[in-house]
Amino acid sequence: MSETAQRRGRGRRPAGEVREGVLRAAADLLLSEGIKAVTFDRVASAAGSSKMTLYKWWPSAGALAAEAYFAHSEHQLEFPDTGDIRADLTAQLRSFVRLLTHEGERTREGTGSVLAGLIGVAQTDPELSAAFSEHYSAPRRALAVAAFEKARDRGQLRAGIDLGILVDQLWGACYNRLLIPDAPLTEDYAVALVNNALDGAAAR
Amino acid sequence: MSETAQRRGRGRRPAGEVREGVLRAAADLLLSEGIKAVTFDRVASAAGSSKMTLYKWWPSAGALAAEAYFAHSEHQLEFPDTGDIRADLTAQLRSFVRLLTHEGERTREGTGSVLAGLIGVAQTDPELSAAFSEHYSAPRRALAVAAFEKARDRGQLRAGIDLGILVDQLWGACYNRLLIPDAPLTEDYAVALVNNALDGAAAR
DNA sequence: TCACTATGTGTACTGGCTGTCCATTTGAAG
DNA sequence: CTTCAAATGGACAGCCAGTACACATAGTGA
Numbered sequence: 001m002s003e004t005a006q007r008r009g010r011g012r013r014p015a016g017e018v019r020e021g022v023l024r025a026a027a028d029l030l031l032s033e034g035i036k037a038v039t040f041d042r043v044a045s046a047a048g049s050s051k052m053t054l055y056k057w058w059p060s061a062g063a064l065a066a067e068a069y070f071a072h073s074e075h076q077l078e079f080p081d082t083g084d085i086r087a088d089l090t091a092q093l094r095s096f097v098r099l100l101t102h103e104g105e106r107t108r109e110g111t112g113s114v115l116a117g118l119i120g121v122a123q124t125d126p127e128l129s130a131a132f133s134e135h136y137s138a139p140r141r142a143l144a145v146a147a148f149e150k151a152r153d154r155g156q157l158r159a160g161i162d163l164g165i166l167v168d169q170l171w172g173a174c175y176n177r178l179l180i181p182d183a184p185l186t187e188d189y190a191v192a193l194v195n196n197a198l199d200g201a202a203a204r
Numbered sequence: 205m206s207e208t209a210q211r212r213g214r215g216r217r218p219a220g221e222v223r224e225g226v227l228r229a230a231a232d233l234l235l236s237e238g239i240k241a242v243t244f245d246r247v248a249s250a251a252g253s254s255k256m257t258l259y260k261w262w263p264s265a266g267a268l269a270a271e272a273y274f275a276h277s278e279h280q281l282e283f284p285d286t287g288d289i290r291a292d293l294t295a296q297l298r299s300f301v302r303l304l305t306h307e308g309e310r311t312r313e314g315t316g317s318v319l320a321g322l323i324g325v326a327q328t329d330p331e332l333s334a335a336f337s338e339h340y341s342a343p344r345r346a347l348a349v350a351a352f353e354k355a356r357d358r359g360q361l362r363a364g365i366d367l368g369i370l371v372d373q374l375w376g377a378c379y380n381r382l383l384i385p386d387a388p389l390t391e392d393y394a395v396a397l398v399n400n401a402l403d404g405a406a407a408r
Numbered sequence: 409t410c411a412c413t414a415t416g417t418g419t420a421c422t423g424g425c426t427g428t429c430c431a432t433t434t435g436a437a438g
Numbered sequence: 439c440t441t442c443a444a445a446t447g448g449a450c451a452g453c454c455a456g457t458a459c460a461c462a463t464a465g466t467g468a
Contacts, residue, residue, distance in 0.1 A: 036328050041425055050446050055427070116327045119383060123324025124240050137384050161405050162396050164387050165377070169400060172380025173372035179323060179383065180341050183368050192366050196373060200404025201365050202290075222416070245454055254417045259456070433446070
């Protein structure tokens, strides 16, 4: 990579070209050195652009990092719909945990650390927080709730249940182990999570 | 407060006195301006101490913030033990949510934002992460697991269940709404959470 | 009581990042 | 071709991390 800042001298350059270069440079920094490395200074010099340009287009370095992450990594994770909510959930949550923990193309220890960094910075960067919610967490929550609604209509879930809570008890539990790592995050954990959420913990 | 840096001139000062002043200044900054305000520079000048001293005693500003937080806020939250796990859990989780969302003595919007800030910075500060786990999250997890074990021995929980998972599905779900606020964190939510975790979501 | 030493303090650096200027240069629209 | 919009290099003050050195003094043993 090393993204040699191909300096073209001064003057205006095509906007799309500049944005593309900046986002790629930001994604490179984010995936290789973590969120702390994504500063306006470093991204600008890596992309061969001026800091002024970045300040014009992105409200904070965190927001830039978030956009770079979502643009350069396809996290579709289609929701399977076989008609069996337990099987679908298990498959979905397992692949989610695998994505977080196992290595991908460009990260050693999985996307988990990058995602954790973004969520971490989001706690003190409102712009990043908004971007994260809009482009990542809210759509995913909606997708899960939609799947739950279909399952409830099929009679697989209790009628009176709050589906948003179910989302928190599955994905939120995973994020908990990602962000507050006092217990391991494994695929077996994901499987047990689904069963626990569906069957409950109380003795029959 | 305003903690006028009572300068005593140069020279050595009683260690305990210095530590006390530094921790109080750090807690003041943390509670009034948030985690971003807790820098070695600002804490040192607010406490009337030298930066050198802080560097000698704390590995990072985040670690200092964590110690200040845990030292100057009593978060006992004793686990009630009435023999009814559902009632105990509900009470416990409700007061937890209340602590996070309702205002306390010194914070406007509850301890939640401070805690979120600490967890956020912990994602990129290993020293803070370790301190947080040691002094906060791990002990609390252990306390909850112990309560679950007693309930299981009383026959209120299924025998084969993983108690760690139950912790994530209750407190982890709350942390999820605290850190990724796409859905509200309320006391009613806490109550529903307990029922959902105990009874399960699957149709009977 | 007194001298010694460990320890905190003031001061001053270097270097990185933020956020904001300016003057200059050039792509793109008319 | 002319004009305007936009990106560039460069510089700047301010804050912060992290380190260094000389000096003053609290706590300690003699």
